[in-house]
Amino acid sequence: MNPISRKPVEVKRRRRSVHVGALACLPLFFPLEGRKVLLAGGSDAAAWKAELLAAAGAEVHVFAEALDPEFEALMTSGSVKGCFVHHDRHWNSRSFAGMSLAIADANDDQEARAFASAAKLNGVPVNVIDNPPFCDFQFGSIVNRSPVVIGISTNGVAPILGQAIRRRIETLLPVSLQDWAGLAQRLRAKTLQMLKPGGERRRFWEMFSDLAFSGKTGPDGDEDRLGTELMQLAGTDRPGHVTLVGAGPGDAEYLTLKAVRALQSADVILFDDLVDDAVLELARREAKRLLVGKRGGRESCRQDDINEMMVNLAHQGKHVVRLKSGDPMIFGRAGEELARLAEEGIPASVVPGITSASAMAARLGISLTHRDHAQSVRFVTGHSRQGKLPETVDWSGLSDCATTTVFYMGARMAGQISDRLICEGLPPRTPAVALSGIATGDEARWTGPVEDLASGVAGLGLERPVLIGVGSVFENTARLSVSPDLSTRPAGDFIERPVQTG
Structure with missing residues (x-):
C-alpha cells in the first residue's frame, strides 16, 4: 500500500524573545597593542x-x-x-x-x-x-584564529568546562581560517568601494566564507586576482547548487563537520520527518526549512515533487540542502535525486552520514564483522517498492551463518523476514536484535532468537523506525556491558526489553 502524498510544509525556526537574557558578565574585546x-x-x-x-x-x-x-x-x-x-x-x-x-x-x-x-x-x-x-x-578560554578571536567565559565558576567548550569550537574552525581572515581584512575596503550594499556584498562574503571553510590551506596564488574574481561573481546571479547531507541516525553529535558547514551555508533545507530538531538548530539562522516528510508507511511527499522542488530552487540560485537521516546513499533515494539534478545540469554534491547500522553496532558494542562469527555484512531493505517482502533479494545467501544481515525499514515485515530466513535454512535460534529510535532519547531494543523476531519487534512499537540485525555476532548482546557514551547520551535514553525465550 502506497503512503498518502502530502505537500511540503515550511517549518519556522523557533525564535527566542527579542530581549537579551541575563548575562553573568559582558563579553568585551579589549585592544592592548602599544598599551x-x-x-x-x-x-x-x-x-x-x-x-x-x-x-x-x-x-x-x-x-x-x-x-x-x-x-x-x-x-x-x-x-x-x-x-x-x-x-x-x-x-x-x-x-x-x-x-x-x-x-x-x-x-x-x-x-x-x-x-x-x-x-x-x-x-x-x-x-x-x-x-x-x-x-x-x-x-576566559580562547580560540585563536587571529584576527578571528573567540573568548569563552564561565564567569570563573567552571574553567574546565570552558576549556571543553573551547576544544569543541576548535574542531569546527580550520587552522587555515587565520589566513582567510587576514585576507578578509585586506579586502574589506575594496569590497566597500566596488560592491553595492545588500545582495552583492552578501554574495561576496558568502562565497569567501565557503572558500575559507572548504578545507583549503589558504588563498592560492595572487590575492588581488582572487578578490577580483569573487567580486565579479558577486555582481552576477550566483548559480544554484544542491548538497545531499546525511544527518546520521538521530543524535546531532553524530553529524560530520562537513555536514554542519553545509547546513550553515544553506539557503533552503528540505528535511525528512526523522531529522531531529537539534540538527536543524545547527543550520544557518536565515535558511528556509521545508519538511518534505519522507517516512515509510506514513503520509509523505511524493519523490517526484521533492525532485522538482530541488530543481526549481536551484534554478533560482539557491544553495539547497537535502537533509536525510542516516546516510543519503544507503536506502535514501539519493540516486534518483542525483539523476534528476544531472538532467538539469545542476551541480550537486554529497556529504555522507553515519548510517543506522553503524550506529546500532556502536550502541550494542558489537562488531558486525567479528572474525569469529561473520565474514560479510549485508544491508537489506525490509520491503519492496510495493510494500511487500522484496523478492529480488538472495534470501538463500542471507541464511548463511557466516553473514551478518541488517534490515532497514523492516518493522512491518518482521514476521515474514523471520519465516523466510528460517525457510531458507537459517537456524531458528540464530541471534537477532531490533533497535527502535537509535541514538535518540527514546531508544529501545529487543534481543532474542530470530524465530521470535515478530513478537519482539511488535513489543517495540512502530512509532519510531526499527532496525533489525540477524547473525551470530549478536550472540552475546544480552550479556554485554557497554559503557554509555556520556558525551552524547541523555540519561535513561534506551529501554532494554525483556528477552523472550521459548
Whole structure:
C-alpha cells in the first residue's frame, strides 16, 4: 500500500524573545597593542598571563624580585608581538601610573586585597589570578584564529568546562581560517568601494566564507586576482547548487563537520520527518526549512515533487540542502535525486552520514564483522517498492551463518523476514536484535532468537523506525556491558526489553 502524498510544509525556526537574557558578565574585546599592563608576580601562572598579554601587543611591566624558570625563559625568548619590562622589585602605588590593566598572582588574600585596592584607587581594572572576589574582569578560554578571536567565559565558576567548550569550537574552525581572515581584512575596503550594499556584498562574503571553510590551506596564488574574481561573481546571479547531507541516525553529535558547514551555508533545507530538531538548530539562522516528510508507511511527499522542488530552487540560485537521516546513499533515494539534478545540469554534491547500522553496532558494542562469527555484512531493505517482502533479494545467501544481515525499514515485515530466513535454512535460534529510535532519547531494543523476531519487534512499537540485525555476532548482546557514551547520551535514553525465550 502506497503512503498518502502530502505537500511540503515550511517549518519556522523557533525564535527566542527579542530581549537579551541575563548575562553573568559582558563579553568585551579589549585592544592592548602599544598599551602598558602591570603584572605582579614571577610565578608560572603569572608567566602564562604575561605571554597572553604580550601576544595581544601589550608592553607588560613585570614587578617581581624573583622569576620562576619558565618566566625567565619567556623573558629571554620574548613575545611574538608585544614586549616585557622586568622591574626587579615589589610593586608600589606608583607602579600603576599609565597602566591600562593590572594583574597579580598574590600569595594570600591580604596581598590580593592590597593590590586590588591600589589598582582601584588609580582607576585601573584589576585581576588577581584565581581569586574572583578581587577581580574586575576574568580571563576566559580562547580560540585563536587571529584576527578571528573567540573568548569563552564561565564567569570563573567552571574553567574546565570552558576549556571543553573551547576544544569543541576548535574542531569546527580550520587552522587555515587565520589566513582567510587576514585576507578578509585586506579586502574589506575594496569590497566597500566596488560592491553595492545588500545582495552583492552578501554574495561576496558568502562565497569567501565557503572558500575559507572548504578545507583549503589558504588563498592560492595572487590575492588581488582572487578578490577580483569573487567580486565579479558577486555582481552576477550566483548559480544554484544542491548538497545531499546525511544527518546520521538521530543524535546531532553524530553529524560530520562537513555536514554542519553545509547546513550553515544553506539557503533552503528540505528535511525528512526523522531529522531531529537539534540538527536543524545547527543550520544557518536565515535558511528556509521545508519538511518534505519522507517516512515509510506514513503520509509523505511524493519523490517526484521533492525532485522538482530541488530543481526549481536551484534554478533560482539557491544553495539547497537535502537533509536525510542516516546516510543519503544507503536506502535514501539519493540516486534518483542525483539523476534528476544531472538532467538539469545542476551541480550537486554529497556529504555522507553515519548510517543506522553503524550506529546500532556502536550502541550494542558489537562488531558486525567479528572474525569469529561473520565474514560479510549485508544491508537489506525490509520491503519492496510495493510494500511487500522484496523478492529480488538472495534470501538463500542471507541464511548463511557466516553473514551478518541488517534490515532497514523492516518493522512491518518482521514476521515474514523471520519465516523466510528460517525457510531458507537459517537456524531458528540464530541471534537477532531490533533497535527502535537509535541514538535518540527514546531508544529501545529487543534481543532474542530470530524465530521470535515478530513478537519482539511488535513489543517495540512502530512509532519510531526499527532496525533489525540477524547473525551470530549478536550472540552475546544480552550479556554485554557497554559503557554509555556520556558525551552524547541523555540519561535513561534506551529501554532494554525483556528477552523472550521459548
